[in-house]
Amino acid sequence: MDPPPGASTALVRVLNRFLELLSGYTTLEITTPTIEDQVEFGKLLIRHRLGYTDLLTLRTMNRNSVKDIYSSDTVFDTVLNIRRIFDELS
DSSP states (O other): OOOOTTOOHHHHHHHHHHHHHHTTOTTOOOOOOOHHHHHHHHHHHHHOOOOHHHHHHHHHHHHTTOOEEEOSOGGGGGSTTOEEEOGGGO
16 A cells, blocks of 8 residues: 555554554444434533534444443543543553
8 A cells, every 4th residue: 555645654554553453353343423423412512521523422422322432531531421441541
């Protein structure tokens, strides 16, 4: 795979390796936010002081009954019923 203009081949190798390792998680499910998620996240804006991406992530998690998030972003610690994993990354 040729790197896009401006990207180094080392970066492309790292990203390819990351995707290769990610594909090894057989129970991993990648979910795309829906239009409804983008509309409904506005209700979360009233309850949580989070940015757009975090709110959309939270809304998508709620829709899929996901309670754990692997993140170094401590803002998720403020959300009830969500457990942030990998605290050591922060």
